[in-house]
Amino acid sequence: MTPVRAVEGKAIPFGRANVDTDIIIPAKWLKTISREGLGRGAFETVRAEPGNVFDDPAYVGAPILIAGENFGCGSSREHAAWALADLGIKAVIAPSYSDIFSGNAFKNGLLAIELPRAAIDRLMEVAKTDPISIDLEHQTVTTRFQDRFTFEIDPFRKHCLLNGLDEVGLTLAMEKQIAGFEQKRELETPWL
Amino acid sequence: MTSGPRTLYEKIWDAHVVERREDGTCLVYIDRHLVHEVTSPQAFEALRMSGRKVRRPDLTLAVPDHNLPTTARLDAQGRRLPIADPESAQQLAALERNAPAFGIRYIGPTDAEQGIVHVVGPEQGFTLPGATLVCGDSHTAAHGALGALAFGIGTSEVEHVLATQTLLLKQSKSMNIRVEGELGFGVTPKDLILHIIGRIGAAGGTGYVIEYSGSTIRDMSVEGRLTVSNMSIEAGARAGLIAPDDKTFDYLKGRPMAPKGADWDKAVAYWRTLPSDPGASFDAIVEIDAASVAPTVTWGTSPEDVVPILGAVPDPDSFAEQAKRDAARKSLDYMGLTPGQKLREVGVENIFIGSCTNSRIEDLRAAAAVLKGRKRAANVKQALVVPGSGLVKRQAEAEGLDRIFIEAGFEWREPGCSACLGMNPDKVPAGERCASTSNRNFVGRQGPGARTHLVSPAMAAAAAVTGKLTDVRELMR
Missing domain, CATH: 3.30.499.10 (Aconitase, domain 3)
Structure with missing residues (x-):
């Protein structure tokens, strides 16, 4: 995984609440055996709406997406994170996320930044004209208007993101502990 | 580890922690892994790229379900009919190739046992009380109806489980939804879970594992419980849980992959220790009167x-x-x-x-x-x-x-x-x-x-x- 330290640039002021993963990437696009190219299907139903923010020239190439509560709810499809990444999105800012989506985002180096409603409302305003900066190390979101919001992130996830660590590799290094657990498990719950 | 009275969730969690980090992240052992055609190809591909194996193919079961057409699968001569959509066919072919290549049992489209992973798991006795079970599908929550800690995962996690049989997780908060009384005439478990989601909201269970309890749940069949627990994710909860009881054991007994003989007796004795202890505390409690639920x-x-x-x-x-x-x-x-x-x-x-x-x-x-x-x-x-x-x-x-x-x-x-x-x-x-x-x-x-x-x-x-x-x-x- 490529290390992530900061994301800066335009932000798409989407703002919608309960954006489910069927909205992010409809099921018909899941018939792929690759992680690439899903940007073509990203937000397909939203993009069918005239005047949608995704096709607004003002936000072309924006690396940040701003959304409402419960972003990424519904299906566990990691294709949602892959589709966002393929669109060039490197960070989402929203008041809350589904548990599965935030995990999937993290595993793909996509930041899922949680900020209170008031901060989201402010950033939605700023995004219409100006860029937004996210600093993972200092856990801040700032604008050129002196806005400065701090966000929480799990320390382990932060460590992995900053250093681009491969979680599978990290866990495989714990072979001794896993094998030890399996021995105990075999004795205590042999039917498993 | 929780001291004092523990919930069903805490008991299963504690029994599966391989290693706890200082920040509270735990390496959790996974007992059962269901794999289907849509969320696994990229995980198998990643294993191949890194030269990794599946650690416990014996704890893994592969079944295609998502993009299989539901029209006839065999022609009049009993020959398998091709899938018209090339992408669906390719995804199915990938699972048919990956499962044997990694030593995983595969139930194919023309096998009598084939079906939706969340129907097949309980039906085969693959799903067991007190086990941890995952699948790259959010409706894995269904298996909690048998008292398994079961939740949906993304493809990177599928890869992680295939390679290590573990996941890195933080313990969730616990919510107890207590449903008391009889469901009215014409009112079913589906109506109950829709009513619950309406009550707590689509994000009401985010960050929680929901344990359903109360007389309505106790009186409900295992199949009804599967319907309820299945839709925990629609309320934002990654997992639902229902205490295993005699109904659960009767349901499981004799299923092909359920324990047999002395193992069965030992398992049932263990399963009886799983229900939440009296006085165990939850982070949130919701009470529902079954009589208030309409179709x-x-x-x-x-x-x-x-x-x-x-x-x-x-x-x-x-x-x-x-x-x-x-x-x-x-x-x-x-x-x-x-x-x-x-x-x-x-x-x-x-x-x-x-x-x-x-x-x-x-x-x-x-x-x-x-x-x-x-x-x-x-x-x-x-x-x-x-x-x-x-x-x-x-x-x-x-x-x-x-x-x-x-x-x-x-x-x-x-x-x-x-x-x-x-x-x-x-x-x-x-x-x-x-x-x-x-x-x-x-x-x-x-x-x-x-x-x-x-x-x-x-x-x-x-x-x-x-x-x-x-x-x-x-x-x-």
Whole structure:
């Protein structure tokens, strides 16, 4: 995984609440055996709406997406994170996320930044004209208007993101502990 | 580890922690891993790229379900029919290649045991109380009905489990939803879970594992419990749990992959220690009076948008929050409904009975009981009944349910996810409405422009007969 330290640039002021993963990437696009190219299907139903923010020239190439509560709810499809990444999105800012989506985002180096409603409302305003900066190390979101919001992130996830660590590799290094657990498990719950 | 009285969740969690980090992140052992064709190809590919193996193929089971067509799979000579859609065929071929290559047991499209992973797991006894179970599918929550800690994962986590048989997790908060009393006449477990989602909201369970308890849950069949736990994710909770009891053990006994002989007795003795201790504390408690639940239907595009069948479409202005008002307006526009419209006046052109929520034998029996001697209404263009597995299908046929469905004008299909999600040929046409026993009424879920009303199997059958959303109780008297 490529290390992530900061994301800066335009932000798409989407703002919608309960954006489910069927909205992010409809099921018909899941018939792929690759992680690439899903940007073509990203937000397909939203993009069918005239005047949608995704096709607004003002936000072309924006690396940040701003959304409402419960972003990424519904299906566990990691294709949602892959589709966002393929669109060039490197960070989402929203008041809350589904548990599965935030995990999937993290595993793909996509930041899922949680900020209170008031901060989201402010950033939605700023995004219409100006860029937004996210600093993972200092856990801040700032604008050129002196806005400065701090966000929480799990320390382990932060460590992995900053250093681009491969979680599978990290866990495989714990072979001794896993094998030890399996021995105990075999004795205590042999039917498993 | 929790000291003092522990919840069911805490007991399973504690028994599976391989290693706890200082920050509270735990390496958790996974006992069971279900794999299907859609969320696994990239995980297997990643294993290949890094030269890694599957650590415990013996704890892994692969079954295709999502994009398999539900039409006949064999021709008249018993030869396997090809899948027309090249991408679906490619995904299925990948699973058929990956499973044996990594030593994983594979149940294929023409095997009698094939079905929706969340129907197959319990049915085969692969799902067991006290076990941790994962699958690259959010409705894995269903397996919690047997007292397994079961949740959906993304493809990177699928890869992680394949390679290490563990996951890095933080313990969730716990919520206890207590349901007391008897469900009313014509009210089913599906109505109960829709009612619960309406009550706590689509994000109400985010960050929690929900344990369902109370007399209503105790009195409910294992299949009913599967329906309830299945939709925990629609309330935002990654997992649902129900304490294992004699019903659970009776359900599991003799299933092909369930423990046998001395192991069975040992397992049951252990399973009896799992229910939450008296005095165990939860982070949140919700109390539901079963008698207050009516046959329930969704009106919008989030599973929290529920209303009793005798109710009306709400006015978006009636919601307190601006975001919810905006969402409701968008939903009504998409659904083609107007505020104040009576739900039981809404016509439907499509009926779907199936999905991991409602495709088990009891679901089919409930629908058939309503349909017996009746016919679908003229305005209903498509009525599908899709058994959750080949074994459910066989059982239904032995009971003559297939005849009832076919005589009522339904199509009797092969097992799979079918019209629950728009990735196989079973879809709801744009602008048309479907009374569906599935779990998600999201925009475009059943196909682009499809309008979904989530209901119980009995309610879907009633809608088929009248051609509109209907209070099934009127047809049961």
